[in-house]
Amino acid sequence: MKGTDLYHPLILKHNKNPLHFKVDNDGDKINAYNPICGDEFQIVISIENNKINKASFHGYGCAVSKSALDLLLDRIQNLDIPEAVAEIEKYLRVIELDDPPSSDVYSLAVFQKVKFHPARRECATLGANAILRHLRERLV
Amino acid sequence: MKGTDLYHPLILKHNKNPLHFKVDNDGDKINAYNPICGDEFQIVISIENNKINKASFHGYGCAVSKSALDLLLDRIQNLDIPEAVAEIEKYLRVIELDDPPSSDVYSLAVFQKVKFHPARRECATLGANAILRHLRERLV
Amino acid sequence: MKYNRKVDFPIFASSPHVYLDSAATTHKPEVVIRAMADFYRNHYGTVRRGLYQLSAQATRIYEETREQIARFLNAKESAEVVFTSGATEGINLVAESFLKHRLQENDEIVISILEHHANFIPWQQLARENKARLIILPLDQHGEIDLTALKNVLSPKTKLLAIGHVSNVTGGINPVRQMIELAHTAGVPVLIDGAQSIAHLKIDVQDLDCDFFAFSGHKVYGPTGIGVLFGKKKWLEEMPPYRYGGEMILEVTADYSRFKNPPHRFEAGTPNIAGVIGLKAALAYVSSLDLAQIHTYEKQITDHLTQELRRSGVRIIGAPMERSSVVSFLVDDIHPHDVATILDSQNIAVRAGHHCAQPLMRYLNIPATVRASVGWYNDLEDVEQLIKGIIYTRKVMQ
């Protein structure tokens, strides 16, 4: 594997066997759509007492958008909303602004390789941005 | 003088002392105007019995447009209209289409050097085209 | 024969890769690169404006290129050749200067569902602005533009038929000659989007009898930022300018302006002179090879490519009767973007996405495809590498 290669085994694993890929209608519905590449996910997050206690998604997307969303959902599960927002923002700084990933971004750091594939940046952030937008709206 | 030089002594002579440069209102009035360079001549041709018996011009133009017009008027003076038309057409073929000048284009052949100065082609043909247009209209 | 045709193209020496994206843009032969560098180094001058020799020379080459292009397209005269910045600008120019003033409420513009966005959105927006209708021809059961549908829609309300010569998604060569005949019988002028045909098929605008033909230099081994719009003289003459500025005017007063005749009326401002010089070299290169030979050769490679892809079990999108040098496909259920990125890791350049043909994608009910497209520099080895790359992709993604 070259240093610029995008497909880290973790990405491939979560693409093939995502933990949160299922149809579940129980919660807030968030649509993540990138018209430019046609990727589209329906994300469902159920929030109780200001805390994300369940998260799932289904739809169509590439390995990067799918696994990134899956890992992110895993990461924010059980966080309260401000914590989840902070977490997603941290992740987006790594991906969109090339911030060095701090250790607590955990496994999501594998996606920083998109910096060698600029056209794929949006794959890694599609789900994250949609969820962030939604959570921020809930915060207000 | 280089082979590409435009200003043949004949051109300079007719620029400085044109034979037909005067204000004369007696005849057909023809306006020759090139908005792109601002050159503008009023040409007057008096035609009797289908024959050009007098020709003059005044106005403003460069050495090339002025001397070309002067020499051309000299050339067509005393010709009948079809003869004059043929003469001007012959001249224009030399200047616009790079036809080799036949001996009977006479002194006007000095203007063929405009082929090395494409932006000056229109100087050499400004008067000729205006007169030709006018004579053709008279022929119909 | 292996790789030797690549020697004309320096990129393959410096960056050895399998390039199968010529439908997006072609690499440049050394003669083109050198012609432009030589122009800037030894002969640079602006056109039309200058009375000095550098400018006169530049003007001469600029206008000679116009004549060369007229011959290349078999246009009746060079005044039918307008320099643009590319196919996109050419099509927008026709929308703006030709069609806008002719379009009344409820009039119709006909295109096909195969069109590239460049030959789709200008008509869609123009129709919108003028309360006219955009009619989109569907495909028949073979994936070809439905000619019966075309016959049925043509009417006195139809003000233009705008059709791609070759689809940049399926590679299908559209029966434009027949379509033009049908349209003309109904009195409808026709624009051909030649972006995908110019490098592959011999174009004869008089034989086609098209009213407009637009292409980009960068897709025919030429530079970026330059293109050509052919237009029949009778149309160009009645069209108002597209943009205003220097070099396209005869006379400007405080109150009015008078414009030059075509083609200069449509070329406001300092043109892309070096781009024209590069395009001249590119078309000379293509002419020296002969388009018939290019087509025969590319067909051989593309046929092989299609066959090997089919054999490898990928799903090919569209089965045009006549295929140019483009094949779109899907590898199992692997997302096209993943396929392209993994192929890239193997130094294989293909394209993935909607190929600026979202309406077609939606029509075919697929979000994207992988696309491999062939140029003169490709060879059988490139096909072999792609097939190996697909096998590798499957392994990675399994």
Added chain:
Amino acid sequence: MKYNRKVDFPIFASSPHVYLDSAATTHKPEVVIRAMADFYRNHYGTVRRGLYQLSAQATRIYEETREQIARFLNAKESAEVVFTSGATEGINLVAESFLKHRLQENDEIVISILEHHANFIPWQQLARENKARLIILPLDQHGEIDLTALKNVLSPKTKLLAIGHVSNVTGGINPVRQMIELAHTAGVPVLIDGAQSIAHLKIDVQDLDCDFFAFSGHKVYGPTGIGVLFGKKKWLEEMPPYRYGGEMILEVTADYSRFKNPPHRFEAGTPNIAGVIGLKAALAYVSSLDLAQIHTYEKQITDHLTQELRRSGVRIIGAPMERSSVVSFLVDDIHPHDVATILDSQNIAVRAGHHCAQPLMRYLNIPATVRASVGWYNDLEDVEQLIKGIIYTRKVMQ
């Protein structure tokens, strides 16, 4: 010092001539020519569309150039930088996408009598089409744009002030900062035609506070076919697209299209990628020299030129308070075209004609001028040659 600054520019080695037409177009330093050739030879790829490395690289350089230009102009952000084919297109873009929709019957557009056709005809025609009025500011007794006249015409009806930064005929530097302030006080947005200032003056769009600023690459040592339009974000965001095609859309359906945000909304189709690469190299070259130094140096040459011309007894047109690198003049009663052609025979390139400023010529009541303009590569020797050439011209024409 003699001639050594010419070494950066290969044209002076291959075609030794006195080039005094930089206001029309500048010659290119070797670094610019090489950057483009290198791009085509070693890194060529299309932008935005491709998932493979060549395309990713090209995209990166393309967007980095945008950032570099934003810094060069001191724009707030790179999204305010739109690539165009030149100043002419930039100005037409503003006319079409910004002003057209805001212009009502009887509204007014203000320009000056000094304007180049590129900053004259687009407004004249737009006014005509919309039954609006074109107001043309006259010159005061010093040959400067009359600021009192500007104050007097500004009103709620004024929808735009469009002004050249530097006159390409008189060389006068217009007090654009003051004019912008006056306009803004009246709530009027301002476009600056920077074609003649970009290579000579440090531009700071935030300090100027202009709403739009347009220039061409070929006048600042860059390639042909590329230019830049700076626009304040708030305006760009509300402007509809200028042209339609690939790469500027988000979504296209049969019925509607959604467009990208600025700047990409205004860049339909495959852009002039190599042109952008060349412009990047040109601006890097200029930055390495430092515009303040360029200005000081050129001012020295131009002052000397003006003084020597005056001494030689020619009639200088216009006496601007602040002069950039341009001087127009008349040699006795010798027609400017004759002067330029005879100077050319002495290998001296100057321009003659109306300089795409016919309204100004008419205003000054002269049909044409000879124009000498100075670039970074000129030196005192060039001035001496010109003066000798003028003496020779007089001899020939006497």
